[in-house]
Amino acid sequence: MRSILPVMTVVAAILGFWVMCVVPMNMHLVADQAQRDGLSVAPDTPNARQDFGGVALALKNPHLIPLTYDFVRPRLPSPHQVAGEMYATIFEKKISSKRSLVYHGWVTLAPTLLGFVIGTGLGILLAVGIVYSRVMDRSVMPWAIVSQTIPILALAPMIIVVLGSMGIQGVFPKSIIAAYLSFFPVVVGMVKGLRSPDAMQLDLLRTYNASGSQGFWALRLPASAPYLFASLKIGISASLVGTIVAELPTGARAGFGARMLVGDQYGQPLVSWAALFAAALTAAALVGIFSLIERITLKRMGMATT
Amino acid sequence: MIYALAALVVWALGWWINIRLSNGMRSDERVVRVAIPLIFGLTIVLMWELLVIGFEVNPVILPAPSSIIERLGMEGPRLWADFKQTILKGALSGYVIGGMAALCVAVLADRSDFLTRGILPVGGFMAALPIVGTAPIFVKWLGSDWESKAAVVAVMVFFPILVNTVAGLRDTAAMQRDLMRTYGAGYWPTLLKLRLPAAMPFIFNGLKIATTLALIGAIVAEFFGSPTVGMGFRISTSFGQLALDMVWAEIVVAAIAGSAFYGAMTLIEKRVTFWHPSQR
Structure with a gap:
């Protein structure tokens, strides 16, 4: 727990940087609005103001600086605006409402979890196949590694539309992408994990006259647990990113990705930012849950490193 | 139907070659190590092509590899x-x-x-x-x-x-x-x-x-x-x-x-x- 203070410092520094950026980013818009409201603004035409940078304009009109933090349609909203919007859409709306972030969060989370379970299951199976079959190891493993260098995530929206045109809609298409993205990290991690027992341990089992399946359940599978958890944490965040990207440009009506795009297109930046931070919190929560399970499991297995 | 059968044959052939190669004497040589995944990839692409032609899959859903290469x-x-x-x-x-x-x-x-x-x-x-x-x-x-x-x-x-x-x-x-x-x-x-x-x-x-x-x-x-x-x-x-x-x-x-x-x-x-x- 000794790292709490440093973490708070870094977070405070990031927030401070953000707060500082709000003024120059919004200054021009605020100045235009202030003029319309009859306040005095230093260069009094929008064109003249374009010649100044955000900072210079703020120095010329210090009385407008507080306004930048409460602007209705900011280019960069201030932290308290985002927090307010998040509070309003998470706690003050009914969960069934179309404007509730909890509702949109569930729309995104359900396919993520379904896809993650499918991808992880298939990944573990393939990893077992690769470890026990020389042919699969030699023919599939190189492709599993190469596939991680391919920006497949960029195609997520297209896959959604193809499946949609085939009449497959709802949770399933998004979970395919989530499954795909969690699949390969799990394969690569599990292959490493299942191979982690060294020759000495395998020999020991042979002196016990253990069968192949006993060797798998009693040695290889438990030994792979730390590797599996590392992959699961990568996989779950990749799945969530995949689902969100899949929702972004496909005209999806619900979900974090859809909220980000709606806010962007209809000039409601607060909606986008709230969705962005809600997605970040969700990702953090998912990774956090897996870290917790990891710590408890490894501790009970006697494999905890610290 | 013939195309689907051909795809199965291609799969069996590719897999058989890979079994021979990876369990063979020279399986640790560099050439063989590179060849096996290549054969696997080629098998998949060939099967894809044959199945797309065989089942007359609409190119709007899944185009054949040959038309992709042409593009x-x-x-x-x-x-x-x-x-x-x-x-x-x-x-x-x-x-x-x-x-x-x-x-x-x-x-x-x-x-x-x-x-x-x-x-x-x-x-x-x-x-x-x-x-x-x-x-x-x-x-x-x-x-x-x-x-x-x-x-x-x-x-x-x-x-x-x-x-x-x-x-x-x-x-x-x-x-x-x-x-x-x-x-x-x-x-x-x-x-x-x-x-x-x-x-x-x-x-x-x-x-x-x-x-x-x-x-x-x-x-x-x-x-x-x-x-x-x-x-x-x-x-x-x-x-x-x-x-x-x-x-x-x-x-x-x-x-x-x-x-x-x-x-x-x-x-x-x-x-x-x-x-x-x-x-x-």
């Missing part, structure tokens, strides 16, 4: 223009900017143990976030040309490289640092001669993770606004025209570019970290 040949100049716009301008410049920024911040933060302990968890947390979701915001701020793509890419690659560099700079043994002190080396000689080289395996780990992120960021950001050139733009417009073979041709280019980028980083890593146990 690759025909649309060469256009694909090259897209490649230049997205990969060379968007992804690479963002990658360089983000990487440089991450290295500088890491070296600066490394001077204080307090900051390092703060940056590691926060950076690791940020690296797991869906940063690609900021793409619409950046496109709005910086316009639709490559600058906004470079910005998205720079933010996406920043955190993985930062976390790995900070972790790597801490990865020297007390004995090694003491040795440098007995030589009378100050901060800068220690950094340049001991700690940065020792951090290289970590830094390259971050750089390699970031290659894929860079391509994803550059392509996805183009979905939200781009000039009439670029891989993301081409993917979404070809899709609107139901020219799926063009979409797949772009996928092939993206795959090759991604693997080449990753491969290039691996090669440089081999040169730089030749001393590391994993490279010997």
Whole structure:
């Protein structure tokens, strides 16, 4: 727990940087609005103001600086605006409402979890196949590694539309992408994990006259647990990113990705930012849950490193 | 039906060859090790082709590999223009900017143990976030040309490289640092001669993770606004025209570019970290 203070410092520094950026980013818009409201603004035409940078304009009109933090349609909203919007859409709306972030969060989370379970299951199976079959190891493993260098995530929206045109809609298409993205990290991690027992341990089992399946359940599978958890944490965040990207440009009506795009297109930046931070919190929560399970499991297995 | 049978035969044949090769006497030779995955890939592509012809799959759903290859040949100049716009301008410049920024911040933060302990968890947390979701915001701020793509890419690659560099700079043994002190080396000689080289395996780990992120960021950001050139733009417009073979041709280019980028980083890593146990 000794790292709490440093973490708070870094977070405070990031927030401070953000707060500082709000003024120059919004200054021009605020100045235009202030003029319309009859306040005095230093260069009094929008064109003249374009010649100044955000900072210079703020120095010329210090009385407008507080306004930048409460602007209705900011280019960069201030932290308290985002927090307010998040509070309003998470706690003050009914969960069934179309404007509730909890509702949109569930729309995104359900396919993520379904896809993650499918991808992880298939990944573990393939990893077992690769470890026990020389042919699969030699023919599939190189492709599993190469596939991680391919920006497949960029195609997520297209896959959604193809499946949609085939009449497959709802949770399933998004979970395919989530499954795909969690699949390969799990394969690569599990292959490493299942191979982690060294020759000495395998020999020991042979002196016990253990069968192949006993060797798998009693040695290889438990030994792979730390590797599996590392992959699961990568996989779950990749799945969530995949689902969100899949929702972004496909005209999806619900979900974090859809909220980000709606806010962007209809000039409601607060909606986008709230969705962005809600997605970040969700990702953090998912990774956090897996870290917790990891710590408890490894501790009970006697494999905890610290 | 005949095509489906042919596909099965191709599968059986390819698998049989691979069984022979991988259980054969020469299975550890370099040629065989490269040949096996190639045969596997070729089998899949052949089966794909045969099944698409056999079941008369609508090209709007899944085009045959032959028509994708045809597109690759025909649309060469256009694909090259897209490649230049997205990969060379968007992804690479963002990658360089983000990487440089991450290295500088890491070296600066490394001077204080307090900051390092703060940056590691926060950076690791940020690296797991869906940063690609900021793409619409950046496109709005910086316009639709490559600058906004470079910005998205720079933010996406920043955190993985930062976390790995900070972790790597801490990865020297007390004995090694003491040795440098007995030589009378100050901060800068220690950094340049001991700690940065020792951090290289970590830094390259971050750089390699970031290659894929860079391509994803550059392509996805183009979905939200781009000039009439670029891989993301081409993917979404070809899709609107139901020219799926063009979409797949772009996928092939993206795959090759991604693997080449990753491969290039691996090669440089081999040169730089030749001393590391994993490279010997």
